[in-house]
Amino acid sequence: MSDTANPAAGISDEEEKSRRDFLIVATSVVGGLGTALAVWPFVHSMNPAKDTLALSTTEVDLSPIEEGQSITVTWQGKPVFVRNRTAAEIETARSVKAADLIDPETDEARVQKAEWLIMVGVCTHLGCIPLGQKAGEPKGDYDGWFCPCHGSHYDTSGRIRKGPAPLNLPIPAYEFLDDSIVKIG
Amino acid sequence: MAFKFFENPVVKWVEYRMPVFSFLDHSLGSSYPTPKNLNYWWNFGSLAGMILVIMIVSGIVLAMNYTPHVDYAFESVERIMRDVNYGWLIRYIHMNGGSAFFICVYIHLFRGMYFGSYKEPRELLWIIGVFILLAMMATAFMGYVLPWGQMSFWGATVITNLFSAIPFVGDSIVTLLWGGFSVDNPTLNRFFSLHYLMPFVIVGLVVFHIWALHMHRSNNPLGIDVKGPEDMIPFHPYYTVKDLFGMGVFMLIFMFFVFYAPNFFGEPDNYIKANPLVTPPHIVPEWYFLPYYAILRAFTTDFFLYQIVSLGGFLMSAKLAGVLAMFASILLFLLLPWLDRSKVRSNRFRPINFWFFWIFFLDCLFLGYIGGKPAEGSFIIMGQIATTYYFAHIILIIPIVSILERPKPIPESISSAVTAAGH
Numbered sequence: 001m002s003d004t005a006n007p008a009a010g011i012s013d014e015e016e017k018s019r020r021d022f023l024i025v026a027t028s029v030v031g032g033l034g035t036a037l038a039v040w041p042f043v044h045s046m047n048p049a050k051d052t053l054a055l056s057t058t059e060v061d062l063s064p065i066e067e068g069q070s071i072t073v074t075w076q077g078k079p080v081f082v083r084n085r086t087a088a089e090i091e092t093a094r095s096v097k098a099a100d101l102i103d104p105e106t107d108e109a110r111v112q113k114a115e116w117l118i119m120v121g122v123c124t125h126l127g128c129i130p131l132g133q134k135a136g137e138p139k140g141d142y143d144g145w146f147c148p149c150h151g152s153h154y155d156t157s158g159r160i161r162k163g164p165a166p167l168n169l170p171i172p173a174y175e176f177l178d179d180s181i182v183k184i185g
Numbered sequence: 186m187a188f189k190f191f192e193n194p195v196v197k198w199v200e201y202r203m204p205v206f207s208f209l210d211h212s213l214g215s216s217y218p219t220p221k222n223l224n225y226w227w228n229f230g231s232l233a234g235m236i237l238v239i240m241i242v243s244g245i246v247l248a249m250n251y252t253p254h255v256d257y258a259f260e261s262v263e264r265i266m267r268d269v270n271y272g273w274l275i276r277y278i279h280m281n282g283g284s285a286f287f288i289c290v291y292i293h294l295f296r297g298m299y300f301g302s303y304k305e306p307r308e309l310l311w312i313i314g315v316f317i318l319l320a321m322m323a324t325a326f327m328g329y330v331l332p333w334g335q336m337s338f339w340g341a342t343v344i345t346n347l348f349s350a351i352p353f354v355g356d357s358i359v360t361l362l363w364g365g366f367s368v369d370n371p372t373l374n375r376f377f378s379l380h381y382l383m384p385f386v387i388v389g390l391v392v393f394h395i396w397a398l399h400m401h402r403s404n405n406p407l408g409i410d411v412k413g414p415e416d417m418i419p420f421h422p423y424y425t426v427k428d429l430f431g432m433g434v435f436m437l438i439f440m441f442f443v444f445y446a447p448n449f450f451g452e453p454d455n456y457i458k459a460n461p462l463v464t465p466p467h468i469v470p471e472w473y474f475l476p477y478y479a480i481l482r483a484f485t486t487d488f489f490l491y492q493i494v495s496l497g498g499f500l501m502s503a504k505l506a507g508v509l510a511m512f513a514s515i516l517l518f519l520l521l522p523w524l525d526r527s528k529v530r531s532n533r534f535r536p537i538n539f540w541f542f543w544i545f546f547l548d549c550l551f552l553g554y555i556g557g558k559p560a561e562g563s564f565i566i567m568g569q570i571a572t573t574y575y576f577a578h579i580i581l582i583i584p585i586v587s588i589l590e591r592p593k594p595i596p597e598s599i600s601s602a603v604t605a606a607g608h
Contacts, residue, residue, distance in 0.1 A: 043361070046375065052365045072462060077367035079462050102486075125504055127346035128339065129464040149343065149468050150482055151560045164485050166502040 057185035070133045075184045081121040090114050093157035103168045107157040119158045123147040125165035218417035220405035222599050228431035229293040236286045241384050243279040253377035255370045258333035259458040277447040284450040285439050287473035301530025302404040308522040310397040315518045317390045324383035327376040334455030339468045341368045350505040408530025416599040475556030481511040482560045483572040517579045527587035534593040538586050545578045
């Protein structure tokens with residue numbers, strides 16, 4: 001080390017060594033941190049782009065849906081189930097004690113108007129679309145929806161009752177613009 | 186033979202600047218000594234390598250005519266099948282090549298398990314092999330999405346949704362994978378990009394795999410170390426010829442499927458264009474994923490193994506447990522060299538482990554059968570029993586048998602195994 005020290009400046013070998021150690025550590029930290037931060041734009045470029053985010057609301061006209069009928073609309077590329085529930089279905093959904101459910105939630109908390117059940121029709125297990133929207137499709141043991149992929153049963157409020165799915169069918173943000181138009185998203 | 190070749194002035198000129206020829210000679214040539222008793226189960230490593238090359242070549246040509254867009258992907262594949270010269274042939278080679286690749290690698294893997302090839306000093310060789318398997322799975326999964334059929338779309342939906350089981354960040358990860366709020370055009374685009382990248386990652390891993398192999402060389406059916414030159418023969422010409430012969434036989438079988446039963450391994454539903462609003466009644470992955478799919482689906486809230494690992498449902502949901510179990514079913518192989526405490530490699534000298542090996546093999550086949558069946562009735566129970574056995578084999582049976590078992594006497598050397606018999 002003696003020939004790298006700078007006797008003219010009056011710096012000893014030891015001082016020179018610790019100065020170099022400091023520079024090495026400081027440069028490595030700044031360089032490493034900078035590289036790590038540079039990863040973010042690449043990762044974030046894989047998140048939804050602005051045009052994808054822009055397609056975020058859907059308006060639905062409810063007037064043609066009669067009691068006991070369902071329609072499926074697309075919102076953000078996903079199917080949304082809109083069902084005009086019968087009084088019996090509402091009654092069944094409300095007679096269950098929320099605490100007994102896999103994902104405890106009351107029917108009242110899942111609807112804005114009792115007859116209109118609006119939820120994302122994507123099974124919370126692995127993303128299949130449950131059956132039960134059309135007449136003649138299996139509705140599962142609880143007369144709501146049934147996911148054929150791995151056998152999850154949902155009730156008339158779209159709550160998970162049996163099978164591998166962990167959560168109830170999610171409720172999207174929506175508002176009634178008037179009596180028959182609803183805006184989802 | 187090697188002598189004459191290395192006296193050639195052009196070869197000498199290159200060798201002086203970059204010793205590529207002697208590198209090859211030491212890797213696959215007459216200067217690479219190999220145990221002399223390798224049987225035909227040792228063909229499947231080189232076969233897998235050959236298929237990797239076939240997949241890359243056919244894939245590059247397919248990419249020239251494929252369009253990774255949700256509106257055109259399905260049609261562009263049909264155009265390859267109908268209009269592109271020999272497009273049907275190249276696509277069927279690529280499609281069936283995926284299955285052939287997994288057949289070879291699974292045989293290769295079970296060969297390694299049977300003859301104890303994963304044991305000291307080849308642990309790292311084995312571990313790199315497990316990573317190759319994982320990389321192959323990722324590649325195959327993304328490749329299957331590209332034709333944009335119903336199974337492509339719904340397979341992609343189910344598998345990407347696995348990540349939503351991760352606590353707290355699961356949903357953000359799934360959105361990141363999709364590049365949107367469902368499997369859509371951004372997803373297809375990135376899968377195409379990654380599907381093109383991954384084979385070259387596999388090539389890199391294969392280089393490491395072969396590097397590690399050449400350090401301690403091939404294991405052999407007796408599972409004993411080579412004692413000296415009398416136990417070995419040069420790789421070239423003996424095993425180059427044997428490997429080429431194996432490739433010839435394999436190609437006959439492979440091309441039979443390509444020409445006469447090209448859709449044997451496929452699902453008819455994938456010839457229906459993807460429809461995000463209709464789930465096919467019965468989603469099944471490709472055959473080589475079926476055992477893992479069975480393990481995934483075995484985890485329901487009432488499965489006793491789930492109740493144990495989640496401490497009665499307290500630690501995690503059944504969905505997360507299923508996902509973790511599915512990944513664990515492969516990742517546990519990384520620990521195999523340490524779970525198996527027996528010093529004896531080959532099952533020829535392990536009278537008890539021999540039977541458990543074959544039971545485990547049948548259990549894997551049975552899981553594959555269950556994975557292809559709908560998740561209902563007795564299939565659920567049978568899948569849960571087979572899943573339990575799968576993990577019991579790796580975590581309990583292998584270590585316990587390896588400690589308690591009394592192996593048969595092993596031969597002194599590869600040569601003496603033959604000469605002692607009076608030959």
